[in-house]
Amino acid sequence: MKWVYIEEISEYQDQDIELRGWLFNKRSGGKIRFLLVRDGTGIIQGTIFNPQEESPLFKQFDELTQESSLIVRGKVKEDKRAPGGYELEIKEIEIIQIAKDYPITPKSHGVPFLMEHRHLWLRSQKQHAILQIRAELIKAIRDFFDGRGFRLMDTPILTPSACEGTTTLFETEYFDQKAYLSQSGQLYNEATAAAFGKVYCFGPTFRAEKSKTRRHLIEFWMVEPEVAFALLDDIIKLGEDLVVFIVERVLEERKKELDILERDTKPLEKVKKPFPRLTYEEALQKIKKKGSKMEWGDDFGAPDETMISEFFDKPVNITHFPLSAKAFYMEPDPKRPDLALCVDMLASEGYGEIIGGGQRIHDLSLLEKRIKEHQLPKEAYKWYLDLRKYGSTPHSGFGLGIERTLSWLCKIKHIRETIPFPRLLYRIYP
């Protein structure tokens, strides 16, 4: 009998097939029994029905417990009463392993308990749907950049020093030296951009900050394009194109999962170019009118970001932040040298910053000056300064946070559900 997956079950109507999976749930009603089987691609209801005599299948049914692994064989039938529209008339059950006392029962559970059982929680429908969308999102991002002639450049995870010199890094041993886990691939990408023109890196990044909010992970994934000769405006448009592309893709390909998550897709359908754009100072004025106590020079806090995004029904680009609030490599605005040529994109529906980027300093002496001002170790940036000595060009790039973007797409409250095994403050198990 042919082994098939539930996602392709409609192609096998009225045929005998084999499914390999796990018992999701079971129900019984006298001489009829229902087995809900999942195989990683979907869930199907199997029926055992025998009005004449006691079937040996009934005994196997009674033995089966939630999440027991099994192989079932039978005929595929279309049936409106079945969840999913198809069911399997079971002819044979092969029990692989009986799962005793599966901890995650069909009733409600609390967050600490579920986090403690994250390795099993992944099997439940909502978590499964979120991670299906995550995989789609990552594929969409790769397709977007590959389709535009960008080269994927893997930047190092073990680095000799702080990239930006601002956030706290994880320190580790590198034989007789110290090394740090990467917090961004950007600086290395500035080098690869000068070699390949348009590049992106996609990988994990690490922040040893004691952040304890629904928007922070200790280990998270980021895609960072970098484009030689690009100016701020080019990179803002690139960010818009990227976000429009991934939203469209997820709406097209992951309708089923968005339904499972009960995600209202109307706000996502509005995500079309161009996105509203305002400067830091314009945004500041808007939120001050609404009662924010933020002062010029501060970065937007989480409630401020929410307030700004509520003015619009699309993601919004905020540009020209005070230079003092940004990293050392930011290019100053020639018209306003106290402002940076940078952009933060805030997702709609109050989800906050998903993109941060801008134009990088390409003048050698200005960069040297900034490194000094930020009291960064000059030796560590020798190679980085070389990029300004040998064929320096204006160039720009940004980073998009995968988990924050996914939280928004799925409208998930907490970012911990958007990665299979979240690393959180005070939680590294499982």
Added chain:
RNA sequence: UCCUCGGUAGCUCAAUUGGCAGAGCGGGUGGCUGUUAACCACUAGGUUGCAGGUUCGAGUCCUGCCCGAGGAGCCA
């Protein structure tokens, strides 16, 4: 690091002013011919986070500690 809230059965929670520690789910047993987190009946299941204190009596009040959650700052 700071602020706030919480910890009672495997899980989710209840327990009035300090007065016999309970329910639903899950487990077990039995029943039901179409269930949709199925349902019905019965049943087993407890060091009330830990240590101390007040009291005739503490899940409840007090002190300290541990663990967890939400938020702030920082950031994607």
